Each structure stands twice: as C-alpha cells, then as structure tokens.
Amino acid sequence: MTDAGKNLTADSVEGMVRLSVLLPMPFAGPLDYLYAAPVSEGSILRVPLGPREVTGVVWPAADTKRPSAPDKSDRTVSVEKLKPVAGRVDMPPLTPDLCRFVDWVAAYTLTSRGRVLRMILSVPAALEPPPVQRIFAPGRERPARLTPARARVLDAIAAQGPLSARAAAEAAGVSESVVRGLAKAGALTMREVSADAPYPLPDPTRPGPALSDEQAAAAAAVCGAVTAGEYAVFLLDGVTGSGKTEVYFEAVAAALSRDDETQILVLVPEIALTSQWLDRFEARFGARPVVWHSDVGQAARRRAWAATARGSARVIVGARSALFLPFRKLGLIVVDEEHDPSFKQEDGVLYHARDMAVLRASLGGCPIVLASATPSLETAVNADAGRYRRLRLTARHGGAALPDIRAVDMRRDPPPPGRWIAPPLEADMRDTLARGEQVMLFLNRRGYAPLTLCRTCGHRLECPHCSAWMVEHRFQRRMQCHHCGHSGPVPPACPSCGAEDSLVACGPGVERLFEEVGARFPEARIAVMTSDTLDHPSETARFVADIAAGNVDIVIGTQIVTKGYHFPQLTLVGVIDADLGLRGGDLRAGERTYQQLTQVAGRAGRAARPGRVFLQTYDPAHPVVDALVKGDGARFMALEEDGRRRHAMPPFGRLVALILSGRDESAVIETGRRLAATAPSGQTPGGEAVQVLGPAPAPLARLRGYYRVRLLLHQRGLGRVQALMRDWLKRSEPVKGVTVKVDIDPYSFL
Template sequence: MTSGRASSPPDGPPAPPGSLFGAAPRVAVRLPVPVDAPYDYAVPPDWDPPPQPGALVRVPLGRRVEVGVVWGEGAADVPEHKLRPLLERLAVPPMPAALRALIDWCAAYTLAPAGQVLRMALSVPEALEPPRPRTGYAARVTDLSETALRATDARRKALAAAAAWPPAAPPPTAADLARRAGVGPAVVKGLAEGGALAPVPVVEEPAVPQPDPRHPGPTLSPDQAHAADALRDAARRGFSVTLLEGVTGSGKTEVYFEAMAETLAQGRQVLVLLPEIALTARWPERFQARFGAPPVPWHSDLPRAQRRDIWRAVAFGRAPVVVGARSALFLPFPDLGLIVVDEEHDGAYKQEDGVPYNARDMAVVRARAGGLPVVLASATPSLETVLNARAGRYAHVGLSRRHGGAEMPTLETVDLRAQAPEKWDRQGVPAQSFLAPPLLDAMAATLARREQTLLFLNRRGYAPLTLCRACGHRLQCPNCAAWLVEHRQRRELRCHHCDFRLPLPERCPACDAPDALAACGPGVERLAEEVAARFPAARLAVAASDTLTGPTAAAALVERIEQGAVDIVIGTQVMAKGHHFPLMTLVGVVDADLGLAGGDLRAAERTFQLLHQVAGRAGRAQRPGRVLLQTCDPDHPVMQALAADDAERFLALEAETRQALRMPPFGRLVALIVSGLDEQAVIAAGKALGRTAPQAEDVEVLGPAPAPLAVLRRQHRHRLLLKAARSVRVQPLVRAWLEAAAPLPPGVRVKVDVDPYGFL
C-alpha cells in the first residue's frame, strides 16, 4: 500500500528550466497504477482552456506514456522546472464527478491504492481512441460525361445511387452503394479511381438501441401498482435507497421497470446490476418486451471490441440502459439517474480479487455522490439491508403475494438419518445413492404428471474428492491446499481455485495400484448419472457454471426448459434465482446442509437465502409447487425457518446471535491476509503484524493463524482478523498498523479486506 502525495512522477527528466512554462498552471493527474496519490504535471501554455477535473490526458511516466485523469489542482510543492508537461488531451468526455468521488471513497474505505481503483474505471484502454475511420463514397460529378470513364449501365446506376444518397446520412461504403445500385463493389471502386466518386473518411460510432419509456407494459396487480408508484416517486427525487422486498414470483422486475421508465422519460441513464451472468440470459428479453428495445449488456464474457463500443456509448450518453455485472458500476455514466441492484443479497457482488469491494454498498455510495435513487431488490434481503430499512435509513416497499394468483410452494424436510438413500443398480453392481425414497417418489409422480423437477446441488463436477482404496492417497492440487474435483465428462481432475487440470489417471499416483481410485461424494454430474439410471425415459439437463459457458448457452437452456423439452434439471446456484418455469412443480435440494459447514460468519444467512431462492422455482404458475429438503439436521434454525416459511423469525435469531458476538452488522471486521511463496517468510510477517497489532478499546485482533485454505496458487497464506465495535473507524487503525509492521520480508504481500465475506 502506497500513501502520501506523489507530487511529480518518478524516473523521467524534468522539463528544461524556463523553456516552456514560465508561470504555467499545474494539475494533479491520477494514474491507473497502484499508488494512492496523483502526480503533478505542467499544463502547456497552448492548452486553452486548461484541462478541467475529469479530463482524460496522456502523460509521461518514467520512460513510458500513461493515460490518466485530471483530479484537481497541483500541490505546488515541487518547483515548476521539475514538472513534466501533459502530452495530449483525449477526445472523450470527462470522467463524471460522481465517478471520481466513488473512486476516492472506495479507495479510502477498502484501503486499496486509489490508482488501482481507477484502473477499474479505465478497464478498456482502446475505448479512449476514436473508432477507425471507414471509407465512404460521395458523388463528385453528376454525369459520367464530365469524366474520361466510359458510361456503362452499371456505372450510371452506381453514380445515380450516390447522388441520391440522403445528405444527412454518412456516405455509404462501396458495398452499401453497390447493394443500393444493384451492381458489384468493383464498379464503385472503378468510379472512384476515375474521379466520379470521392472517397470520404467516415468515423461512425455503433448504433445503440433506444428503449421507449412509453411502450406499453403488462397490467400490474394492485400490490404491484402500489409498489411501482412508490418507486416512480423515488425516481423523481434525489438520493434515496429503497428496499424492494417481494416473495419469489411476485413480479419485482416488472415493478422496478416502472421506476426505470420514469427515469428514461426524464432523459437520464439507468444501471441495473445482476450478480450472475446466467441471470442476464432472459432478463434482456423481458426488458425488450417492456420497452421495445434491448438493453446494453456489460460483463467479462463480452468480446473486447464490444466492450470498447459499449464503454464509449456510455461515456457519450448514447446508452440509456446498461445491465451488467458489478464492474458496470465503474462505467462513466454522464447522466445516471437510477441504479437497480437486483438480488441485492447475493455474495457475488463482493469482489475478492484485486480491490475487495461490495458492489451493492458501492452502488449506494455512487448514488449518494450523484444525488440519484437506488433500488435494492430481493426476495431474501441481507441482514444489513433489512436493519437499514427498519432503522429508517432505507425506504421499504413490499410485495407479499405471487403475481397471477400463484401460491407459494409447500416445503418439507427429509431427515436423512431416518430415510437414508438406498443403493441403486449400476450395471449389476450396487452403487451409492444420494436421493432419499421420498424424493424419488415425488420425482416419479411429477414425471407422471408431465411436469418438471429441479434437483439442486451446489457442487460442480462428478465428485469433490478422489482417493485410492489401496493406500488411502487423496488427489490434491499441487498449487493449492484443496482436493482435485473429478469432472468425468471431460475425463479430468480440476482444481476449482487455480484451474489446475490433470487427465483422469488409471493408476494411483502414490502406490501405482490399478483401478483403485474411488470418487467420494456427489457433484451434479454424478447426480445426473444416478437420475439417468433411475429414470431412463426422462430428458435430463445439467446446469452449472462450467456447462453454461455464457449468457447465450444459459438462454438456450432456459428456453428448452420453458418449452417443456426437459423433464429433470440438475443444477447449481446458477438455476437458483431469476428464472420462471411454468411446468416446474418439484424442487429437490439434495444436500441442504452443504453451505452450513466451514465456520463462515454468514453461513446460515447464505444458506437460508439460497435455499429460499431455489425453493421459489417451484409452482410459479397455476400448478402447485412442492419443495423437499434433504438434511441430516432438520432441527437447525435454517431448516426450521424454511419449513415454517418464517423469514422474520430466522432474521431475528440471526441478528440476536451476531449482536451478542459483536459481528457485522453490529461490529466491524477487517481481514489481513499475508501471502508469499516462502512459508517461513509468511510466518515471520504474520508474527510481526501480531506484535504490532492495535491496542485500543473495543478492538480485538485474532491471529495470526494459517488460513483455512493455507496454500492458494502456490502462495502460503496466514490470516489476522481485526474485530471492533461499530463506532470504531477501522481504516486509520489498519493503516497505522501496516506502517508499524513495515518493512515486511521480501516477496510477502498483505491484502486488506474490509468487511470480508469469504473466510478461506
């Protein structure tokens, strides 16, 4: 972590004394490099007017050239003759003040270098350059007799088409003009070479669909109309945060569409955040049905060229609605009028790599900086959001009934201790089963009614562990302290942390025993194998992040399910939320206890939210739904709350437990993760941090101790956890702590995670 004011950039020659600047002004330029402070640069005297805050400029940095953002006035603590000049002002709109405020706030809160945060806003460098010009052709003459060209029918047609081209439209390409005239492109190019057509460079930005806020939408129920009125009213005012809480299937999307329509009618931009790429599969179709045009997508799976075009469309105000992943929050909206965070409770909004920020919380910061409303939508809102709503800091709008008269599904627990799965016949050999008799009976009945089943297991691959029956050896990743997961369809073992892959061995790598490797535990592939054997006539589909490779694949599967082309879906959390399947009447959760292990602070809350969401896939239309939770602990508060459909009781118990332990949201947590290739150096650094830990009232430091995932990508990892009262400002404490422990051993880094979500 770098702190302090960097008044002039390092490693480069200053401007010659007195040669350019005299009393020229200076500006502070923030660069997308991992330092906290901006650098000062001199403004050349011919820059009139001088660049204003937010202007994007090209500057020298050492021996290279970087793109930066003017952040304000220079510090005036470096002699003018030592300043290096700005090189170029880029022809893009300035970075909006609200986005610059978000970058500063995010850096201060997360203790990440501000330049590293800025890099997220300048993630597509090629977007800072205008598109390459294409060649268009305009009529230079009106008659071929004015040239030396022979007048053929094809040439006359092409010249007439060029002359008749609408003056307001950009000149056509050779292909466009040839198509209009009904001739070949060679005819057009021949006319240009003969002087009848003039080649014209044309710079064009790709067209962006424009949604119509007046486009008729669906008829809302009285509950939905009341909620929509509240959100429309919020969209007409300044900053506010509204929790839109509604049971699964209540039509939350259609309700916040009305707030979006109000914002679009004002001529302002809208940002919708979704936690999973899979959720963007059908969301654009619903949006297009409501507004007559698709939204603009933004996520990491888009081709680089498309990301460039979208970044420019947003920056120039030509993209009215963007729907995307958390990184969309750092796009340069010049006139953002509304932010919607759908599934606001989802842990995918927390970025773990790079700058560890929570996009839900940063959306509120962005909205406050821009003076605009934000809507947090969820069927199972986070405890933090619920408490903010109850305290009056957030407005609350509720939808307590499913749309169209659909009823909530019935939910039952299956006690695996009393009703254990029975083995099934696998080619004459008894094989382990993972489906209890009550769930198998319910699946058979659902198939007989020609309805659909979703089997939910939040574990990818075939099996999470492979061991040798002969010697007990367990196949582990060579880079991480994690077992290799078998993916039988691809005949490989894979680490889900570093993506190390190994062909599925035929012999034990430890004792060389043949045919001794055994798969332990189920993944979705193994579950599909059992289902295919028990229900051979059923049409199956497996849905996981490694089988749905992007929004297109996800949309294709969703369409097949909606059309009734699939009988049984076996899926992970990508199928848990955001989907409406009218024929899906049974949901079976194969291992409801899976998320409760591991000692995670939010394990119970996450499990409740996930299982509540997946249960909501059942009975979305007029057919009644049923949910079966297979569990070894039916008396657990999560299972009891789900079975009783009593979210209030669960949240009250969760809040009481966290408050007693002074855990978030009733306390503060900051994790320090010490990592390096040298285990002894990591241990030494952890001990140094332990010795210099803050000694203050209402502050406790736990550790250092090996992280649960003690090796990740060959990096040894130790953790310390600072726990403090809610009233304590932890950032200054941690900053001073790191300075007191410096310098750390070479090759060791310390990652700071304020408000950690993951504890591995």
C-alpha cells in the same frame, strides 16, 4: 507544444498551469505536470512517465466533501522540474461526483486512489479515436454494364440504406468485388463513418404489464424519488415471483422520461444476467440495454465505455464492475438480488458493490433500489432503522402460489447405497413427469465427485498448487482444481502407490447425479446446467429457451439455476444436499444457505400449476430447514440478527481481514508474527473494544502456489477502522516477498 519528455526552463513555464494528475497506478498520490492553458478538473490527459506516455486525470483538490486520505501531491517540486502534458484525450471529463467516488472508495478500502481510478479507466481503447468503416451509398453515375449481380447490389443499398462492402455483398448474394466495381464505376459513393453505431434508445412510453396494488404502490414510491431527483434508498422486498423486476422497470421508465441525458445503472449478479432478463427489458422498452460483464468482448466494451462517458448509453445493465463506468448523469441505480455474495470483489480492490452503489447514489444525489426476495441482514437492519425505505411485495404475481416445502429426513428415508435421491423425492419425480411437468434437482457441487482417493493406500488426489482436492469432471475426462484452474487427465493408477483401477469417487457432484437420474429415468430428457457446461451467454440462452419451451424434463444444476429464471412448466424442485452450505464456521453460513435455498425453491410453481420442494437433510430441525418448511423466514432472520447483535458481529460490529501471501512459507509466517506483535488491543480512541485473532493458516492455506496466513480484527462497534488499520500497518516492518491484503468487511473467510 513543448516536447513532453523534456523539463522546461524558467522562461518557458511562464503562463503555464500546474496540474495535479492522478494516474491509474498504485502511486502515493497525483503527480504534477504543466499545461499551456487552464483545463477543467476530471479532464483526461496524456502525460509522460519516464520513457512512455500514460493516461491520467486532472484531479480535484481535497475539500470538505472528500474523505481525508494519506496520499497527497508533492507541491515542493519546482515548476522547472515538471514535465508538460503531452495532450488531451477527446472525451468528456469525469464528473465531480465520480472523482469523489474514487476518493471515498480508496479511503474506505485502504487502497491507493490510482488503483481505484484504474477500474474507471478500464478500457484504454475507448480513449482512442473510434475505428472507422467504409460504407457505400448510391452514386450519381449509372454503370455502363448493369449485370444481374450489380443490379442486386444497387437494389439492396436502395432498400436498406448505406452498407459496408461485406453487408452489401451478403444482402445481394455476390462477392465484395462487385460492390467495389460499382464504386469504381461511380454508381456507388464510399465514405468513412465510425464503426460504433449509436445504441438503440429505449422507449419509456411503451406500456408495461398491469401491476398489482402492491406493485403499483412500490413503483409510485420509487418513481416519486426519481422524478424529484433526490437521493433515497429503497429495499424492494418481495417473495420469489412477485414481480420486482416490473416494479423497478417503472422506475427506469420514469428516469428515462426526465430528460434526454439521464442514465440508469442496473447491477445484477453476473450469472443472473440472462437472456430472459434482456428479453423482458426489450419487450418493455423496445430496445436492449447496454450490457457490461466479463464475457463482453473488447470491441463491445470499448463501445459501451465510450457511449457511457459521452452520455449516449441510457440504460446499462451489468455485473459489479459496471459501477465504475464513467456515467455523465446517473438518475437511478438498481441492485437486483442485492444479497448475492458475488457482489463482493475478492481480488484487486476489495469492495462490496452493493455498499459502494449506495455510496455512489449518495454522492450523485439519485435514488437506488435494492431488490431481493431474501434481503441481506445488513440491508434489513438498515431498513428497520429507517435508513432505507422498505417496499414489500407479499404475493406472487398473477395469482401463482408459493411452493409447498417439505424436508426429507435422510436418517429415516435414505436412498439405497450408491444413490443420492431419497425415495420420497424419486416417487414425486415420477408423478411429476407423468403429468408432463418439469423437475429441477439442485446440488451445489460441480463435476462428478468432490474427492477422489485410492482404495489401496488412501491417497487423495490434491492440487499441486492449492491445498484443495482435485475434482473429477467425467464429462470432460479430466481432473480439475476449482480454485486455481489446474487440470489434467484422470490418472490410470494411483500416483502414490501405483495401484491400478484403485481410484474411487467419493460423494456426489452434478455429473454423478446425472448418471443416477439417467439410470432411474431412462425415458426422460435430462440436462445439466453449470458453469462448466454453459461457458458462453449464447449457450445459456439456448439452454434456457429449451427448458422454457418444455424440451427438457429434468434439469440438474448448481447455483447457476437459482438466478431469476422463469420456467412455467417447472413444478418440482429437489435439493439433494440441503445441509451442504451449513458446514464450516462461516459467519454468514446460515444466512447464505437460507437465501440460496429460498431462491432455488422459488423456481417451482411460478405459473398456474402449484409447486413442491423437497429438501434432503440429515438435520430437519436446523433453523434454516425449519424456517424454509414453515415459511417463516422472518423468524430465522430475527434469530440471526439476535446472535450477531449479542456478539457484536456485522452489521453490529466491524471485521477487517489481513490476508498474507507469498511463495516462501516461512516469510509469510514471520510477517504474521510481526503484525501480531504490533496489533491494536483494548479500545479504540472512540472507546470501542478491539480484538485481533491470529495469525493462523488460512482454511485454504495454499492458493495458486502462494502460502496464505490470515489475521482478523474484530471491533465491537461501528466506528471507522481505517485510521486504526493504517496506523497498525505502519508499525509493522514488512517482509520481502510477502503481500498483505486488507479486506474491510470480509465476506469470504477462505
């Protein structure tokens, strides 16, 4: 092969093929290279880039199935100036529908295709040959001296099959030198095999639990689309505990039964990927799925990526980034808890995994299931319009009843000063514990207290890098910022006035609630469940198993406790501050609070014993609280829909956020002024009214040392805004040191 780093002569390029290669970098488009033979689109290559080699993908030419994109390969470069491809990667090509998916995501999010491709090629180690390990099998020779240790090694390998030196030594209770000695004597033979063992295959023929009539009808609808191999979107709308998982498990079984190549993707909110879910899957299919999320180690990620690309990973369950794995043949996508805000990616490429999953199913021609007890308004509107098919599960599985929900008016029944549990909830907690049942207290605030101030001078402890308060974590004896992660010890004196013993905690966090519960219920076994106390899946698994086994009496937790757990003995849920999520001007504050409180209430009474939920609130008449108490979520969502429709807010209009950030505050403000000066106004070419709000300091005006300013474009209609945004950004002169992020369909307004 010609040296990759050198340009070719006119004679040497004869017979070579010109290729457009997309690199996983924020370039304007693909780069052109030469290759000695034709190669299929989607093939992964090694190509030179300056003094180094990088990985790229042979990119298909634009066609009518692809969105128009501003970045195109420059074909004006003569072939003599092109460099040859360094080599091919031994990996199947990316499929045509995956390449189209990259193009669509890039065009929709106003991101370069290279940045989206980088999310596909997220595990460079998977593109290298897999590591090998040495294993030992019985040899032809019999050792001249057969000691008891050697005999145990031979027996272990005879019983278990070929083993590595370490595994054989552990099985026999000897050192690895005994194994190697047997190999040297010819009693064992050694060979090298891939370190990546094949994943166990799930068995779709294993019978699942008996389904109710509603479940069976829903499963039949989805399985019909799976068997036909056709694109369709199903909204699986079922109350908490109605058995939605068992319904889509039937669809998974149908997809696995189609052939030996069909793959299934199940997306879940990352914190909902629990051992309980994995145990249920294993019980149903006899093997665990391939798992993909941020806590998976590099070796496991390499193995999972490669197995997905080669098609040997049949079922993958993971967080939002699993959507960008290189599937060979997707036959079904499931988005569980589709309403969950964690499906929105807030860094890098800004996308919503639920919406992009629907797009990927469309491009791949496979069905997709969106499952939730509290569907998002966007999904519900699509179902009402007939774009999605709604499948309802109105009753809890196995005869369990939905919990009784009541509001505790904190104006009439306040707790004593310095406490946070109202008397009616405390009384029911005592009765519940007396019956041997479990209690869950929900407060969506980590740490001991959200604010620490000086009682002498009023100074508030603030993060030095963010416009946010430092949160005391008394368990760890540290102060921490929940936005940038900055932490430090609790100061012995006020940093402002120097007064000692003057710092006081204001408001409750889960640790402070733990302190109160411990004082009020000294005999109870109490545990706190937050992302601070459970920082690894294995710890979460042990914690959840303890609760399910009845080894915990009172569980105190943040939103992590709302995610699909099933605790048969849990009958009482107390929400300490039901108004917490309703504060502020977030567009979706009411919807999110209703969804979150419905989910946490759904942990109560999921088995034979009835459940009760107490919502501590200062506004019992609020539509969210009223809907929860009356069990009338449909009416609340109808009110939300009516308000959004009247003001042309999503899903009846479009929002686009521009987030400006930089180290120099004045440069950030100047960029905002320039953008405002060239902002579109009036109407779009399609006749839809457009308004731009801002610039204004972001609610979180400083984050990780960067100053932040926001602008918000509102379009009263559902026409595409991408061309409008590209034109706007081109008209505004950039300012050095300021980054402009474009967030189509923003979910966070911080």
